[in-house]
Amino acid sequence: MKPSLSPTASERPNLYDVKPDELPALLHAFVTPSFRVTQIAEWMYRRGVDSFEAMTNLSFALRGELAERFTISFPRGVAAAEAAPDGSRKSLFTLADGSLIESVFMPMGERTSICLSSQAGCAVGCTFCVTGFFGAGRNLTPAEIVGQYFSLRNEHAVPSEQMNVVFMGMGEPLLNFENVVTALDILGHDIAPKRMTISTAGIIPGIRDLARLPKRPNLAVSINAPDQKRREEIMPITAKYPLDELVSTLRDYPLEHGREITAEYVLLAGYNDSVEDAAALARLLRGLRVKVNAIPFNPDPNLPEWMKRPSDEAIDRFVRALVRQDVAVTVRRSKGRDIAAACGQLRGRSEPRRPRAR
Numbered sequence: 540m541k542p543s544l545s546p547t548a549s550e551r552p553n554l555y556d557v558k559p560d561e562l563p564a565l566l567h568a569f570v571t572p573s574f575r576v577t578q579i580a581e582w583m584y585r586r587g588v589d590s591f592e593a594m595t596n597l598s599f600a601l602r603g604e605l606a607e608r609f610t611i612s613f614p615r616g617v618a619a620a621e622a623a624p625d626g627s628r629k630s631l632f633t634l635a636d637g638s639l640i641e642s643v644f645m646p647m648g649e650r651t652s653i654c655l656s657s658q659a660g661c662a663v664g665c666t667f668c669v670t671g672f673f674g675a676g677r678n679l680t681p682a683e684i685v686g687q688y689f690s691l692r693n694e695h696a697v698p699s700e701q702m703n704v705v706f707m708g709m710g711e712p713l714l715n716f717e718n719v720v721t722a723l724d725i726l727g728h729d730i731a732p733k734r735m736t737i738s739t740a741g742i743i744p745g746i747r748d749l750a751r752l753p754k755r756p757n758l759a760v761s762i763n764a765p766d767q768k769r770r771e772e773i774m775p776i777t778a779k780y781p782l783d784e785l786v787s788t789l790r791d792y793p794l795e796h797g798r799e800i801t802a803e804y805v806l807l808a809g810y811n812d813s814v815e816d817a818a819a820l821a822r823l824l825r826g827l828r829v830k831v832n833a834i835p836f837n838p839d840p841n842l843p844e845w846m847k848r849p850s851d852e853a854i855d856r857f858v859r860a861l862v863r864q865d866v867a868v869t870v871r872r873s874k875g876r877d878i879a880a881a882c883g884q885l886r887g888r889s890e891p892r893r894p895r896a897r
């Protein structure tokens with residue numbers, strides 16, 4: 540399947556929507572000699588430029604011809620970027636059709652992560668997630684996905700070697716598989732696959748497709764409850780992708796040396812955060828090369844009132860119970876909580892929130 544093209548007013552194809560290995564054939568007819576194609580790829584995939592004008596080692600005539608036939612545009616963050624005390628910045632991007640998406644730039648010492656959106660909303664409807672609350676949105680094109688990365692990386696002038704990318708923003712990346720894979724191919728020219736992470740609600744066919752890729756990013760899977768009943772309560776889509784089948788799919792997932800799957804677990808006070816829940820989770824994950832990333836729930840007025848963040852003591856008890864079962868576990872520091880940019884808080888809307896009944 541071909542990736543969809545960016546919905547710009549222009550009829551010209553956007554070269555950021557094209558798989559990198561298809562770029563030479565597309566340009567071959569009029570870009571000669573062939574090293575010029577390499578130069579164009581370098582400008583795009585390493586420098587992340589969004590105009591042919593910037594390609595100063597190409598002739599003026601060639602830049603003009605490229606601009607007549609193609610675009611290399613991507614969305615730029617609008618002025619809604621906010622800064623949190625921990626250094627995180629949330630950026631709002633307006634797409635050509637008026638859709639709004641958000642990305643988060645998160646400095647973490649010597650590393651910087653960018654949390655990318657893959658859809659302009661999300662149909663999956665996890666009940667603890669604001670994106671899910673606001674509902675479905677269209678798939679983002681490859682240009683719209685990589686544009687978030689290049690726009691933020693260039694704005695903050697971060698060297699590629701320090702960058703990590705996580706697909707944990709708005710949308711379910713495995714429901715926009717082709718475009719996300721094209722974006723991974725493009726980003727793979729700038730950062731190694733092991734520094735990119737796809738986070739999924741557990742879309743089993745998508746995980747199987749990901750397993751067949753020659754260069755795989757890291758895989759993070761939202762588990763969130765140690766049993767099917769509770770998982771289905773807070774993640775209705777999991778009725779279609781049952782927990783036992785998900786775990787057996789993860790057992791078959793090929794992992795390179797030194798890599799592991801991340802099991803994400805949103806901790807909800809009094810719901811899934813007991814010592815018994817930790818023991819059940821450890822039993823569920825036994826035999827998998829996995830580490831648990833415990834994510835204390837981030838409250839939001841749009842989300843159900845009964846959902847609360849556990850106390851620090853409860854989080855600590857849960858973590859220690861996992862460690863006693865020899866499960867590797869980290870607790871996610873919620874970067875960007877002060878600006879509603881933490882996990883599950885992205886909405887792609889700039890207007891004030893209007894809580895409504897679920």
Ligand code: SF4
Nearest residue numbers: 661664665668671710
């Ligand atoms: S947690 Fe992810 S998959 Fe679930 S509704 Fe939110 S964006 Fe969608």
